[in-house]
Amino acid sequence: MDIAAAALAGDRRALSRLLSGVENDTVVGRAALAQLFPQTGKAHVVGITGAPGAGKSTLVNQLAREIRERGQKLAIVAVDPTSPYSGGALLGDRLRMRDLSTDTGVFMRSMASRGHAGGIARATRDVVSVLDAVGYPLILVETVGAGQSQVEVARVAHTVVLVEAPGMGDDIQALKAGLMEIADIIVVNKADKPEARQTVRALQSVRPGMRSEGHHRVSVGKEKQVAAEVAGWEVPILQTSALENRGLEELLAALEAHRDFLKESGQWRARLQENARAEVESWLQRHLLALLADEVGEASLTAVVDTVRRRENNPASAAQELLAAILAAAGGAR
Amino acid sequence: MEKKIRVLMAKPGLDGHDRGAKVVARALRDAGMEVIYTGLRQTPVMIAEAALQEDVDVVGLSILSGAHLSLVPRVLEQLRERNMADVPLVVGGIIPADDIPVLQELGVYKVFGPGTNTQDVVAAINRAMGM
Numbered sequence: 001m002d003i004a005a006a007a008l009a010g011d012r013r014a015l016s017r018l019l020s021g022v023e024n025d026t027v028v029g030r031a032a033l034a035q036l037f038p039q040t041g042k043a044h045v046v047g048i049t050g051a052p053g054a055g056k057s058t059l060v061n062q063l064a065r066e067i068r069e070r071g072q073k074l075a076i077v078a079v080d081p082t083s084p085y086s087g088g089a090l091l092g093d094r095l096r097m098r099d100l101s102t103d104t105g106v107f108m109r110s111m112a113s114r115g116h117a118g119g120i121a122r123a124t125r126d127v128v129s130v131l132d133a134v135g136y137p138l139i140l141v142e143t144v145g146a147g148q149s150q151v152e153v154a155r156v157a158h159t160v161v162l163v164e165a166p167g168m169g170d171d172i173q174a175l176k177a178g179l180m181e182i183a184d185i186i187v188v189n190k191a192d193k194p195e196a197r198q199t200v201r202a203l204q205s206v207r208p209g210m211r212s213e214g215h216h217r218v219s220v221g222k223e224k225q226v227a228a229e230v231a232g233w234e235v236p237i238l239q240t241s242a243l244e245n246r247g248l249e250e251l252l253a254a255l256e257a258h259r260d261f262l263k264e265s266g267q268w269r270a271r272l273q274e275n276a277r278a279e280v281e282s283w284l285q286r287h288l289l290a291l292l293a294d295e296v297g298e299a300s301l302t303a304v305v306d307t308v309r310r311r312e313n314n315p316a317s318a319a320q321e322l323l324a325a326i327l328a329a330a331g332g333a334r
Numbered sequence: 335m336e337k338k339i340r341v342l343m344a345k346p347g348l349d350g351h352d353r354g355a356k357v358v359a360r361a362l363r364d365a366g367m368e369v370i371y372t373g374l375r376q377t378p379v380m381i382a383e384a385a386l387q388e389d390v391d392v393v394g395l396s397i398l399s400g401a402h403l404s405l406v407p408r409v410l411e412q413l414r415e416r417n418m419a420d421v422p423l424v425v426g427g428i429i430p431a432d433d434i435p436v437l438q439e440l441g442v443y444k445v446f447g448p449g450t451n452t453q454d455v456v457a458a459i460n461r462a463m464g465m
């Protein structure tokens with residue numbers, strides 16, 4: 001049995017190895033990804049983003065516990081930054097996820113960003129795809145959380161949860177990072193602190209309006225009730241205390257409501273379409289670059305780049321000439 | 335994508351000091367490794383489960399409590415149970431010289447006593463990885 005088949009059959013060691021293969025972009029990893037692709041597209045992928053220290057990992061731990069109490073399996077992918085100096089990384093999110101560490105219904109994987117900007121690693125999408133294919137119905141993706149832009153998680157996740165916390169400076173962290181635009185659900189964590197109300201008010205004043213024309217409006221009220229009406233998605237602002245285990249049911253209800261909203265409004269399908277195109281385009285790009293390396297070669301490429309540096313040629317024309325060279329070489333080979 | 339050495343750093347047992355473990359974790363990171371840090375009071379099952387899910391190349395234990403002779407066999411057993419007997423186990427902490435051969439006999443790849451230079455740990459792990 002090959003590694004993908006073993007992972008599909010529930011062998012967690014095989015799954016784990018496969019995730020490494022995918023992360024390292026090995027021949028085996030690539031082949032398995034292609035083999036598993038037909039099984040993907042089922043899981044609800046939830047991104048958890050927000051500034052470092054907001055309580056993302058603690059919240060993921062509590063959320064996962066709540067989900068496990070309901071008997072559902074889930075996977076967690078937590079991304080931490082790679083040190084630009086050494087290429088190494090300290091992956092510490094497991095520290096806050098002790099409660100899950102012996103529960104075989106949870107698969108938790110730490111990833112280093114490996115130089116990729118945007119809050120996730122280049123291979124996070126592929127890792128999520130494998131977890132999706134082997135049957136985890138819910139996948140939580142915790143982003144790096146470093147100050148820079150985290151918006152790429154929106155391209156991997158169906159639902160983006162923005163975690164804010166009181167007492168982290170005067171401004172709302174997310175405004176700077178452009179995170180408000182991608183948030184489907186806003187959570188003010190550390191609601192056990194009195195300053196949380198102030199954070200909620202500040203967020204309410206800057207909350208994005210209705211997004212998109214779906215068919216549902218969901219508000220998560222005090223009565224833990226999710227009401228659906230005809231309208232777009234209104235980004236709810238929830239309060240949680242991961243420390244005191246409060247607000248988790250409401251957050252779970254909001255996650256489910258958002259998933260239902262995406263499905264019923266047709267956005268789930270639209271996103272699959274969008275992702276499919278992005279994936280194909282990204283592979284096309286990689287194949288083209290590989291072809292460039294094979295057919296034109298590094299030396300000729302450098303020579304062309306040199307002409308651009310000397311301003312003897314412009315980048316657009318240089319790329320066009322390289323493309324012509326690739327096509328000629330590929331044509332000649334046939 | 336270049337393969338990175340992934341190391342699980344764990345502190346089994348009940349003693350509450352993880353300064354040494356953190357120093358080693360940072361040194362390994364600075365040597366270009368990806369270190370999954372799990373923190374204090376890890377049970378053998380927790381350690382082996384984390385090693386499995388994270389697909390680490392090496393497991394590092396920091397044990398200061400003196401309970402190494404009871405903890406290490408249990409960690410090794412849990413790793414074996416998960417088909418991970420091939421993953422080298424490195425142990426550091428307050429380990430009396432007499433116990434080092436005992437641990438090695440059990441299957442520990444390398445034992446580091448107090449006052450170990452972190453670079454020696456880096457070198458040992460690189461060697462275990464054939465680098």
Ligand SMILES: Nc1nc2c(ncn2[C@@H]2O[C@H](COP(=O)(O)OP(=O)(O)O)[C@@H](O)[C@H]2O)c(=O)[nH]1
Pocket residue numbers: 050051052053054055056057058059096145189190191192193240241242243244
């Ligand atoms: N008071 C309070 N502290 C919290 C809460 N959630 C997390 N924390 C603390 O905030 C710190 C950062 O948490 P962590 O989950 O690592 O944040 P992350 O960097 O966003 O993943 C830790 O010391 C947590 O114990 C909460 O609901 N209330």
Ligand SMILES: [Mg+2]
Pocket residue numbers: 056057058093142
């Ligand atoms: Mg975290």
